[in-house]
Amino acid sequence: MALSKKCVVRAALAFALISVAACSSDTENNRGSIDQSCWEAVGIDSWPIKEEEQVCGTNGVLYPSQNALKCISKQAGVEQQEREKCSGGSDGGKFDPCVALAYVATRRVCGSDNVTYNNVWHMVCTSNMYSVEINAEHDGECAIECPYSPVYKPVCSTTDYTFANEQALKCKQILQPYIKNAFQHEGQCKRQQSTNPCYESNTFTPVCASNGHTYTSAQHIRCLKQVNSDLRALHDGACTPDEVKEIIGLDDVCRMANHRQEWSPICGSNNVTYPNSYRYLCAKKDKGEDLQVSYMGECGSFDYCRQPEPDASPVCGTDGVTYPHDNALYCAQASSRYLGKKHQGACNETVDDPCLHRGFPFLDDNGRPVCASNAVTYVSPEALWCAAKNDSGIKFIHSGECF
Incomplete structure (x- = not known):
């Protein structure tokens, strides 16, 4: 089921925001591989809308410029048609920056409210949403002084939004006073807490634990602490053979190699890829091979990075x-x-x-x-x-x- 326009706007605004970074005069911020038409469509010069530059889309909407329509066309397949056909249409002929261009490309702009926006249309979207006048001051991030802490201690605001820490909430209050945010309680807001904290993420981000096993994520280890309070995360990525050898020992590695279905590949000095540390250590132990670890990963996967570039x-x-x-x-x-x-x-x-x-x-x-x-x-x-x-x-x- 498609989201309503209100939901889309609310979802967009949830990502809004603030930078306390020093001002950058570099107008090519985050250019990366952004399409040229989208890059031009979200620039500071594209606002305010100039009537003579507007073009009509096949959905009956008047877009701010040719570049804007080209950018939208890549996302939604909208084509250009005669200008006079845009008196109505499926969207009532009204251009909505929140839905169309606010998040299609990042070209940061500093608003007159000292807030860094994703692009000029993100700024216009916020201005319309809260009925406040916001103008574009310059390309790039704003130079702002805000209370700041690098330490993550989440707090919940009265808008039921979780902030990284109390200083982040105070910064939001300073920069956007028209959004009524106040401190509600420490910790994440209840609506943002996982209903299943043990497996809240489906992302495979392997972490090595203190028992010598590699788990699919840090959250998996957090869950297992409920039955093993001494368990802790050692580092990001799979456990190395040296770590497995030190923690578990060599006596049991072959048995574990046959029972643990773990994909944490290791490239051996014989150019063979072993699926995990247990299989590697077992091969080294049973076959008496003079094996060394070339690197963590499939053989060939890091050959590219090891070669100097001409x-x-x-x-x-x-x-x-x-x-x-x-x-x-x-x-x-x-x-x-x-x-x-x-x-x-x-x-x-x-x-x-x-x-x-x-x-x-x-x-x-x-x-x-x-x-x-x-x-x-x-x-x-x-x-x-x-x-x-x-x-x-x-x-x-x-x-x-x-x-």
């Missing part, structure tokens, strides 16, 4: 680290789930330092909590990377809160 040039990672080439970044991503490519060329400390953004979530007030090796839950990977700049011992352990 005419390689440095790239900047989202962690603020400069990598010598794309392949080196690709290798690093194997052990850092949230790491990505920020841009070509070396990182610039004045704009690429994760501490500048202080890890505050741009699109989600609830943050993207991650657990670090110091048993602190940070509001986002960026906040963790920032902390790691001052303490190299801080490492990513798993997604979600520490437990």
Whole structure:
């Protein structure tokens, strides 16, 4: 069943928001691989609507520009027709930025309310929704001072929305006073709590546990703590053969190899892929093979990242680290789930330092909590990377809160 327009708008606004990042003058923010027509359609110059630039879609809606219609066409198959045919139509001829363009592409803009919006139409959508005048000040994120904490301690507001911490809620109150948000209680709002906390995620994000087993997610380990209070997460990714050997020992690995259906592939020095650490250790023990671990993963899967690139040039990672080439970044991503490519060329400390953004979530007030090796839950990977700049011992352990 299709969502009503009201539901679509509410869903969109749930992702709104705030950045406490330093202002960036880079108008190519988050350009990435966004289609050219969509990129132009959501830019600061596309608002306000100019009557002479409007074009009519086959759904009877007048769109702000040719680029806007091209962008929508890629999403919904709407084509252009004669202008005079847009006096009515399936949507009543009314262009709705909340449904059409607010989230089709990210081209951040700073509004006159000091809020960073996904794009100019996201700003217009918010303005219409709350009947407040908001104008576009400049491309890029706003330079805002807000109360801030990198530590994830969720609180529930009176709008039944979970914020990463009390400081995030206060920032929301400062920036958008027309949205009546007040502190309700500590912890997540009840409507956002899982009805089945043991298996709330279907995502396969393997984590190594202190019993030498690899589980499908940190949430799986959290659930098992109900029957084994000593169980804890060691790190993101599968347990290595050395960890299994140290925790479980070699006496039982072959039996376990036959009973544990676990896919945590290991490439051996004989160029054979073993499905998990148990099978690898069993082969090494029973066959007396002089095996070594080449790397965690299927054989061949990381050959690309290990090869130096011809005419390689440095790239900047989202962690603020400069990598010598794309392949080196690709290798690093194997052990850092949230790491990505920020841009070509070396990182610039004045704009690429994760501490500048202080890890505050741009699109989600609830943050993207991650657990670090110091048993602190940070509001986002960026906040963790920032902390790691001052303490190299801080490492990513798993997604979600520490437990």
